Amino acid sequence: MKAIPSSEITPEHLYRSRRRLLKGAVFAAAAATLAACAPGQSTTPLAAQNSSATPIAAQNPTAGTTPGMTPAATAAATTAMATTDELGAPLTSYKAVTTYNNFYEFGQDKESPAMVSKNFVSSPWQVTIGGLVKKPMTVDVDDLRKKYTQEDRIYRLRCVEAWSMVIPWVGFPLAKLLQEVEPTSDAKYVRFQSLMDPKQFPGQEDSYFQWPYVEGLRLDEAMNELAILATGVYGKPLLPQNGAPVRLVVPWKYGFKSIKSIVKIDLVAEMPKSLWMAAGPNEYGFFANVNPEVSHPRWSQATERRIEEGARRATLKFNGYDAKVSALYQGLDLKKWY
Numbered sequence: 001m002k003a004i005p006s007s008e009i010t011p012e013h014l015y016r017s018r019r020r021l022l023k024g025a026v027f028a029a030a031a032a033t034l035a036a037c038a039p040g041q042s043t044t045p046l047a048a049q050n051s052s053a054t055p056i057a058a059q060n061p062t063a064g065t066t067p068g069m070t071p072a073a074t075a076a077a078t079t080a081m082a083t084t085d086e087l088g089a090p091l092t093s094y095k096a097v098t099t100y101n102n103f104y105e106f107g108q109d110k111e112s113p114a115m116v117s118k119n120f121v122s123s124p125w126q127v128t129i130g131g132l133v134k135k136p137m138t139v140d141v142d143d144l145r146k147k148y149t150q151e152d153r154i155y156r157l158r159c160v161e162a163w164s165m166v167i168p169w170v171g172f173p174l175a176k177l178l179q180e181v182e183p184t185s186d187a188k189y190v191r192f193q194s195l196m197d198p199k200q201f202p203g204q205e206d207s208y209f210q211w212p213y214v215e216g217l218r219l220d221e222a223m224n225e226l227a228i229l230a231t232g233v234y235g236k237p238l239l240p241q242n243g244a245p246v247r248l249v250v251p252w253k254y255g256f257k258s259i260k261s262i263v264k265i266d267l268v269a270e271m272p273k274s275l276w277m278a279a280g281p282n283e284y285g286f287f288a289n290v291n292p293e294v295s296h297p298r299w300s301q302a303t304e305r306r307i308e309e310g311a312r313r314a315t316l317k318f319n320g321y322d323a324k325v326s327a328l329y330q331g332l333d334l335k336k337w338y
């Protein structure tokens with residue numbers, strides 16, 4: 001097994017909080033779960049677990065009609081789902097997408113989210129959309145699924161830690177939901193909030209972070225056609241570790257912007273302060289556009305490790321989506337506004 005690149009080791013400023021968490025009773029329970037689940041999971045490199053020789057169709061877990069999925073999405077998942085992104089890169093396997101995760105509410109390593117989230121209750125689930133809007137609403141996620149055509153979107157996900165995946169999401173444009181609530185002329189930003197529930201999210205016992213997880217976009221970014229609210233992956237409803245039942249996906253930005261398990265969306269006048277901006281203001285900015293030319297203070301962003309691939313890849317500006325998003329940033333100094 002290859003050595004873990006330094007960029008994927010727990011950020012230093014979080015290390016102390018992790019030590020504290022280890023002493024806590026909540027983490028003791030989580031650790032027991034980890035130990036029980038460990039064989040064949042955390043010790044086996046993903047590349048070995050997911051032979052690239054296996055055809056995607058065989059890896060695809062979907063069979064028959066999936067509840068909550070449109071017939072189109074189900075058909076695509078079972079028969080004709082594309083097997084690459086538009087640049088020709090193969091999809092990351094369902095197994096890797098659902099077992100190698102960042103979801104700090106479930107713990108700070110990549111294996112915890114899949115293991116600690118087994119009993120997470122993601123249904124029924126309501127999302128409240130409010131703030132500077134003419135038509136605030138609270139809506140059940142099942143109704144969102146029915147109301148807006150669920151589309152298949154294959155996107156690259158580039159984590160700020162310099163690893164990446166290619167993921168076939170199911171979801172709908174965020175713009176559709178925002179248009180429906182009618183933002184007022186004062187609305188300039190969108191603020192997203194994840195569920196706050198330390199009983200289900202043991203990671204929220206760690207007071208180093210300002211829970212709940214919060215993220216934000218400028219309103220014009222949120223209206224961009226690439227920004228989606230995802231309800232599924234590989235034609236199936238999202239599993240808890242991927243942000244069930246609904247999460248944001250903004251593929252031209254570092255992965256931490258794509259906030260999971262959303263309960264609240266507010267239109268606001270001021271730039272929201274994200275959980276990561278509060279935790280490391282010198283390391284995690286508001287825009288967080290993927291940019292190979294701007295290093296993280298502790299590592300280069302020029303290349304990335306694509307999960308299930310050997311050699312590193314060059315990181316692309318805006319994660320390869322520059323044609324669709326660069327117009328949003330005319331006149332903005334992308335070196336300063338990371």
Ligand SMILES: Nc1nc2c(c(=O)[nH]1)N[C@H]1C(S)=C(S)[C@@H](COP(=O)(O)O)O[C@H]1N2
Pocket residue numbers: 097100101102103104105157158159160194213241242243254255256257258259260261
């Ligand atoms: N609520 C919440 N959302 C989150 C995170 C988190 O810890 N909590 N991690 C982010 C990070 S750093 C990444 S890279 C992506 C990972 O998404 P995935 O596990 O579905 O691939 O989720 C993002 N959304």
Ligand SMILES: [Mo]
Pocket residue numbers: 102158159160161254255256
């Ligand atoms: Mo990330």
